[in-house]
Amino acid sequence: MRRLSLGTWLLPVYSALALIFLMIPIVYTFVFSFNDSLKSNITWRGFTLDKWLNVCAVQNGAVCEAFGNSLIIGVVATVIATTLGTMIAIALVRYRFRFRAGTSLLLFLPMATPEVVLGAGLAAQFLSLGVPKDMLTIILAHTMFCISFVVVTVKARVAGLDPALEEAGRDLYGSPAQVFARITFPLLLPGILAAALLSFALSFDDFIITNFNSGAVTTFPKYIYISASRGIPAEANVIASMVFILALVIVVTAQVSAGARAKRQARQG
Amino acid sequence: MAFAAFSSTAAPPTDAPPRRRSKVALLLLLPGILYLVLFFLAPLVSLILTSLQAPTEFGDIGMYSYAFRWENYVAVVEQYWPHILRSFGYAIVATVLALAFSYPLAYFIGVTARKWPLLQSLMLVLVIAPFFISFLLRTLAWKQILSDESFLVTSLKAVSLLAPDAHLTGTAFSVIFGLTYNFIPFMTLPLYTTLERLDLRYLEAGNDLYASGFHTFRTVTIPLSMPGIVAGTLLTFIPAAGDYINASRDFLGGADTQMIGNVIEANFLVLLNYPAAAALSIILMTVILVIVGVYVKRSGTEELL
Numbered sequence: 281m282r283r284l285s286l287g288t289w290l291l292p293v294y295s296a297l298a299l300i301f302l303m304i305p306i307v308y309t310f311v312f313s314f315n316d317s318l319k320s321n322i323t324w325r326g327f328t329l330d331k332w333l334n335v336c337a338v339q340n341g342a343v344c345e346a347f348g349n350s351l352i353i354g355v356v357a358t359v360i361a362t363t364l365g366t367m368i369a370i371a372l373v374r375y376r377f378r379f380r381a382g383t384s385l386l387l388f389l390p391m392a393t394p395e396v397v398l399g400a401g402l403a404a405q406f407l408s409l410g411v412p413k414d415m416l417t418i419i420l421a422h423t424m425f426c427i428s429f430v431v432v433t434v435k436a437r438v439a440g441l442d443p444a445l446e447e448a449g450r451d452l453y454g455s456p457a458q459v460f461a462r463i464t465f466p467l468l469l470p471g472i473l474a475a476a477l478l479s480f481a482l483s484f485d486d487f488i489i490t491n492f493n494s495g496a497v498t499t500f501p502k503y504i505y506i507s508a509s510r511g512i513p514a515e516a517n518v519i520a521s522m523v524f525i526l527a528l529v530i531v532v533t534a535q536v537s538a539g540a541r542a543k544r545q546a547r548q549g
Numbered sequence: 550m551a552f553a554a555f556s557s558t559a560a561p562p563t564d565a566p567p568r569r570r571s572k573v574a575l576l577l578l579l580p581g582i583l584y585l586v587l588f589f590l591a592p593l594v595s596l597i598l599t600s601l602q603a604p605t606e607f608g609d610i611g612m613y614s615y616a617f618r619w620e621n622y623v624a625v626v627e628q629y630w631p632h633i634l635r636s637f638g639y640a641i642v643a644t645v646l647a648l649a650f651s652y653p654l655a656y657f658i659g660v661t662a663r664k665w666p667l668l669q670s671l672m673l674v675l676v677i678a679p680f681f682i683s684f685l686l687r688t689l690a691w692k693q694i695l696s697d698e699s700f701l702v703t704s705l706k707a708v709s710l711l712a713p714d715a716h717l718t719g720t721a722f723s724v725i726f727g728l729t730y731n732f733i734p735f736m737t738l739p740l741y742t743t744l745e746r747l748d749l750r751y752l753e754a755g756n757d758l759y760a761s762g763f764h765t766f767r768t769v770t771i772p773l774s775m776p777g778i779v780a781g782t783l784l785t786f787i788p789a790a791g792d793y794i795n796a797s798r799d800f801l802g803g804a805d806t807q808m809i810g811n812v813i814e815a816n817f818l819v820l821l822n823y824p825a826a827a828a829l830s831i832i833l834m835t836v837i838l839v840i841v842g843v844y845v846k847r848s849g850t851e852e853l854l
Contacts, residue, residue, distance in 0.1 A: 291653060291656065291657045291661060292657060292661070294653050294654070294657070295653065295654050295657040295658070295672070298650065298653075298654045299654070299672060299675045299676070302675065302676065302678065302679055302730075302733065302734075303675065303678065304690070304691075304694065305679070305682065305686075305687035305688075305690035305691055305694075305730075306678060306679065306681075306682045306687065306690075308690040308693065308694065309682055309683075309686050309687065309690050312690075322693055322696075323698075364580050364581035364584055365581060367577040367578070367580065367581055368577065368578055368581040368582070370577055371573075371574045371577035371578045374574075375571065375573065375574035375577075376571075376574075377571055377574045377575070377578070383578065383582060386582065386585050386586075386589070386590070387585070389589070390585065390589050392783075392787060392837070392838070392841060393787075393834060393837075394787055394788065394790060394791025394792075394810070394833060394834065394837060395788065395791055396791045396792075396793060396809075396810045396813050396814070396830065396833070397593075397596070397791065397830045397831075397833060397834045398589070398592070400596060400813055400817055400826055400827065400830045401589075401592030401593050401595065401596040401830065402588065402592045403817060404592065404595045404596050404598075404599040404823060404827055405588075405591055405592040405595040405596075407599075407823065408595055408598070408599070420588055421588070423584070423588070424584065424585065424588040424589055427581055427584065427585060431581075481680065481681075485680070485683060485684050487684065487685060487794065488791075488792075488793070488794070488810070491814070491818070492814075492817065492818070500683065501683060501684065501685050504683060504685040504686060504689070505685055505794075505799075508685070508689060508797075508799035508800065509799045512686070512689065516683075516686065517686065520682055520683045520686045521682075523681065523682075523683070524678075524681045524682045527680075527681035528674070528678065528681060531674055531677070531681075532674060535670045535673075535674065539666065539667075539670065
């Protein structure tokens, strides 16, 4: 059985090289978090653990303050977006209603709009309403672009839910609230958690929309943008590396547990 | 055969949601939809209104009043047409490069590596790994790697692959390179998703009918992976066209690589010329929607052929 002859050895070698290429800036950022740098972190000046041990020491803790702001914004925006998005996802799959096409379009458009347009649009609205830009406007902006991604993620989970399980709950005289809390919600939870993680990641790494709506508030990406011209301290690399490792652990854990679940289901037939 | 035909027409139970308790549906939908109307649709309307504003008479810089000054559009196109063209040019090149880079990789993960699920998940984690490191820091990392003093550039100059006075950063090359790198995961993931579901028996059929590997690839694999190609190219093209990080002077760009995003940012946040920024945003969004619409339609009909 011959398939594409190209696939015998060229393809694996190419794929390995491609993945190594994708890793280059990650390794670079990680390595330079150990650089014994002064103001800017461009040339290698020797290995140190100082930056990891005293992350918040630099510039009176400006890096950590920006990081803290990003965390707060990410958590609040994620909670709101995940709640609103999950409700929409359930309605879209489970109910028929008028303006269904319009609703889908309204959910699709924010994902098809360039971030710079979303950012400038909100900023123009806040400007014309006289709303001062601060933490709240950033949260409002982040929630907006996260909702659609939550809907897409949770919708797949709702669609895969066996309605018979909820019917069984109703047949056993469970109230709608009980059925939701004891059956629907636990079954949707993996999808909701995945959506929340995605939403947090989008919010945490967003710069473009934030830049238009943040006023004087500094988030972690905005801090990097502002410092880019005069040099980024190695502490920024430390925080980015910590976030990277944390994200990697979460994703690998999720993959392994999903794999174990699939195996268990396969064994049970 | 009959069984296969039967199973393909049997619709999944969730395809036709029952019409029940529309009040509940309304309660579930209303908060989220209202939110998007207030913070997505309304801002677009205010962007259109802002784009038509005129400077307030005797007002300060950054003072504008509502008007119907459509000349704003003419003015920004006259002033910024090179940036507009450059944005779409860069975005198209970056999208094509990302597709060329990602397709073999996605094919290997989705088709060849099927026998080894562990390898498959490991490779997928590596594909999305760039998302976990700050977008700005990974772009800055490339700036350092491509900078004039870097190991890469000095060695390229030593072996005369690069002229002694040439630069990599601040050029169209580095901006397109950055755009391509940063959006590769957006291309690879949808490609992987469709290729993972590719039925290998179709490829075997092509082989059995004495088609060459290339011919089978062109007439079977590519059309079957069209949904992934369409999704991947859109997910790459849209953010690339509006991006202004890679083209920014502090990152991979230079004075003559500025894209539409850079001029929107400069007009809005630095020059306080809100109508110009708004008009450019509307132009960017309209062109993207038109391109997306035409592209989806065309690729859809091609799929049917």
